[in-house]
Amino acid sequence: MIYKFRSKAAADVIMMGPTGDQVLRLMGREPSAQGLVDVESLNAAISALERGVAEDEAAFARLQLEAEERGEVLPVRQGISLRQRAWPLLELMRHSLAARQDMVWGV
Template structure:
């Protein structure tokens, strides 16, 4: 399944379901086939998303530091990072807030 996040403020952001589900959960939203991120809620949702991405990066950095301390090869990120997946939606949400537009999907 694909999620297509839409807003009058910018281009659509398309994500695979597993990535979109993770991003929605970071924002405190339950994944659903249809939904809306209302303009008034966008600043708090962006903040929650940024905090989740920062925690993901900190957790990876702790794993790298622990491996180095143990004299092992540090782990490498596999695939696309959470930041890379989430940032297009974050940008759309910020643009939408500035322009007073909601972000919707599944409609």
């Protein structure tokens, strides 16, 4: 599935299925073909997604620290990080919140 997140406040954000599923779960939503994050819920959704990104970054930092302590080669990120994937959606949600507009997908 491809997710297309929309708001009247900013440009659309498109995500492939697995990433879209992941960010929706981090926001406390079940992945679905259609959905809505209303203005009143945007702050909580932004905070939840930012926490998820921070946890992902912390987990990777722990991996690097553990490898360094063992004298191993430090792991490097493979592909695009969650922080990079979530940034456009976070920006869309921030603009939506500022403009008092809901965010939808699949509609």
